[in-house]
Amino acid sequence: MAPNGSEADDLRAGRRKAARYVVPVTVVGVAAATIGLVPALAASGDPDLPKITAQQLIEKIAKSDVEQLSGTVKISTDLGLPNLGGLESGLASGAMGGGDGSSADPASKLPELASGTHTLRVAADGEDRQKVSLIESAAEYSLIHNGEDVWGYDSKSNEVFHGTAADSGRKHRDEVPATPKDFADEALKSVDDTTSVKVDGTAQVAGRDAYRLVIEPKHASGTTVGAISIAVDAKTGLPLKFTLTPASGGAAVVDAGFTRIDFARPAASTFDFTPPKGAKVTEEKDAATHAGQGAERKAGPGRQFHEPGAQEKGLAEKGPEIIGKGWNSIAVFDTGTKGGIPSSAGKGEFGGFLDSLGDQVSGTFGKGTVFSTRLVNALITDNGKVYVGAVTKDTLVKAAGAGK
Incomplete structure (x- = not known):
C-alpha cells in the first residue's frame, strides 16, 4: 500500500539514485501509518547495535544512497521445479528472443537463476555504469551497462549481445535480479495492512553489521509465503541479504546475500567492453524501427552481426x-x-x-x-x-x- 500525504513526500524525497544493476528505478512505497508495523526493536543479538523500529529501518532502506560498490553475491533458489535439462533455455530463448536467438541475450540466462546455487560478481558506479557477472564452471557470463550501451557476453559460446539502455523494444528483458536490494525492493512493495513487519535482532553479513527486518503475512491461510528476512546494513541502509522461506517449511525458496562487499568506486575500466575477435555479435535495434528485419551482415574478419526479426505478434498487451x-x-x-x-x-x-x-x-x-x-x-x-x-x-x- 502506498504512503499518503507528507509522509509519502518525505520518503520519495529521501530516496536517492541507488545502484540498480541494470534494473530500472522503483520507488519503495512504504509508510508506518498505513502498513500496521509491529513495533519490535532490535535490542538483542550480535552485533550490539542501537535500537531501531521497523518504521525507522524501512525509512533507512528507502533513503539509502549507495551508488558505488563492488562485491560478490551468492544466490540459491529452490522453487521445486523439475529438472528440464536444456528445455528451459530453449523455451525462454524462443519465447522472448525469437529467431535463432543468442546465448548472450540476457533472456537466455534468466532460467538458470531459477534453480540451484550461483555466484555473481557485481559492480556499480551510479545509474549509468553497472556490471553483473555470472560465474560458471570454466566460463563466465557478463551483463554490462555503460552509458547508452548494454552488452551481454557469454565466454563459453563466444557470443555477444548488444543493445541500448533506452531500447524500449526489450520491455525490461534485461532486468536480472542480482542483489539482495533487487529482491528487497519487490518484497517491500507487497507490504500493506495484511503484513506484519518487525526488526528481529542483528547479524553480520559480509563483515558488515546489519539489522534483520522480518516481513510475514498476518494471516497465513491461502498464501505460500512463510516469511521474508532482510539483513540491512546498519550504516548505509543497503540490503545485504534476502531470504524467503515458504509456508510449507524446508529450505529457503530464495536466499541471496553478499559474501563480499566494498563501497569504494570501481575502476572505470570495470565497465569497458569490446567484443572479442571472432565473436558473433547480435545487435538489437528498436523494434518499432527495425520490425521484420533479420539480415545478417559481416563487419570485419570473423565477426558476424545478426539482427533478429521482430517477435511474432500475439495478444495485445494488457495488464492482468x-x-x-x-x-x-x-x-x-x-x-x-x-x-x-x-x-x-x-x-x-x-x-x-x-x-x-x-x-x-x-x-x-x-x-x-x-x-x-x-x-x-x-x-x-x-x-x-x-x-x-x-x-x-x-x-x-x-x-x-x-x-x-
Whole structure:
C-alpha cells in the first residue's frame, strides 16, 4: 500500500539514485501509518547495535544512497521445479528472443537463476555504469551497462549481445535480479495492512553489521509465503541479504546475500567492453524501427552481426486483473484462447509432457491444469483464463470458481 500525504513526500524525497544493476528505478512505497508495523526493536543479538523500529529501518532502506560498490553475491533458489535439462533455455530463448536467438541475450540466462546455487560478481558506479557477472564452471557470463550501451557476453559460446539502455523494444528483458536490494525492493512493495513487519535482532553479513527486518503475512491461510528476512546494513541502509522461506517449511525458496562487499568506486575500466575477435555479435535495434528485419551482415574478419526479426505478434498487451488482497492476491489473465494447454489426447508428445507437470482440476469454471512450485502456482483453465499467485492450489481453484 502506498504512503499518503507528507509522509509519502518525505520518503520519495529521501530516496536517492541507488545502484540498480541494470534494473530500472522503483520507488519503495512504504509508510508506518498505513502498513500496521509491529513495533519490535532490535535490542538483542550480535552485533550490539542501537535500537531501531521497523518504521525507522524501512525509512533507512528507502533513503539509502549507495551508488558505488563492488562485491560478490551468492544466490540459491529452490522453487521445486523439475529438472528440464536444456528445455528451459530453449523455451525462454524462443519465447522472448525469437529467431535463432543468442546465448548472450540476457533472456537466455534468466532460467538458470531459477534453480540451484550461483555466484555473481557485481559492480556499480551510479545509474549509468553497472556490471553483473555470472560465474560458471570454466566460463563466465557478463551483463554490462555503460552509458547508452548494454552488452551481454557469454565466454563459453563466444557470443555477444548488444543493445541500448533506452531500447524500449526489450520491455525490461534485461532486468536480472542480482542483489539482495533487487529482491528487497519487490518484497517491500507487497507490504500493506495484511503484513506484519518487525526488526528481529542483528547479524553480520559480509563483515558488515546489519539489522534483520522480518516481513510475514498476518494471516497465513491461502498464501505460500512463510516469511521474508532482510539483513540491512546498519550504516548505509543497503540490503545485504534476502531470504524467503515458504509456508510449507524446508529450505529457503530464495536466499541471496553478499559474501563480499566494498563501497569504494570501481575502476572505470570495470565497465569497458569490446567484443572479442571472432565473436558473433547480435545487435538489437528498436523494434518499432527495425520490425521484420533479420539480415545478417559481416563487419570485419570473423565477426558476424545478426539482427533478429521482430517477435511474432500475439495478444495485445494488457495488464492482468488483480483479485484478492495482500499476500492472497491473484493475477488473472484472459488469453482469449479456448481449450487450455495442449492435452495428451491428439496433441502429440509435448502435450503429454505438459500434462505430466500439472495437476488436473475442475470446478464451477470447468476444467483446468495447475502448475505448482514451492512459491508460485498457476491455474490454466480450459476457457482460456490463467490465474497466478503466491497462493495455494486450493486458493487458485476457489478464485477461478468465484470468477468463472
